[in-house]
Amino acid sequence: MxxxxxxxxxxxxxxEQSLDMLRGKVGLIVNVASRCGFTPQYRELEEFHRQxxxxxxxxxxxxxxxxxxxxxxxxxxxxxxxxLTYDVTFPLFAKIDVxxxxxxxxxxxxxxxxxxxxxxxSIKWNFTKFLVSRTGEKIVRYASAVNPRRMRQDIxxxxxx
Numbered sequence: 001m002x003x004x005x006x007x008x009x010x011x012x013x014x015x016e017q018s019l020d021m022l023r024g025k026v027g028l029i030v031n032v033a034s035r036c037g038f039t040p041q042y043r044e045l046e047e048f049h050r051q052x053x054x055x056x057x058x059x060x061x062x063x064x065x066x067x068x069x070x071x072x073x074x075x076x077x078x079x080x081x082x083x084l085t086y087d088v089t090f091p092l093f094a095k096i097d098v099x100x101x102x103x104x105x106x107x108x109x110x111x112x113x114x115x116x117x118x119x120x121x122s123i124k125w126n127f128t129k130f131l132v133s134r135t136g137e138k139i140v141r142y143a144s145a146v147n148p149r150r151m152r153q154d155i156x157x158x159x160x161x
Contacts, residue, residue, distance in 0.1 A: 010094040025056045026158045027132035031064040033071035038127035042086035044148035049090035059090035098123040114141040
């Protein structure tokens, strides 16, 4: 796969969605979980969604249960939790694996394009964040512990391009 736009994902309500919807937008792609120490990052992700969506930011949450089984809920329960606890309105997608034999092609692509610390590809934990430029050519990875607020300048720079 040469670019992100040819990939397909499944929305949390079961519809197939082409990532061509990212073309011309800045994407913030995050593997999320509702029972993680980083779960409060939903608040900042939603803040970015509301503040920057009209300028072209698309925040995308991908629930994943691979790390400490911190996302055991059904997809409907995830939607309810995110809505009731953090008033999340950005798009959520079907639960996926981000590592291993069943890793979703999106995460295979992201890991190949933006390696982690010391050149590793695997995702280390929930709330690893990938920021994708409007052209899809530049992809930057942020570790779970990086508070989304520390990404604000990078987001604003990509939105201005």
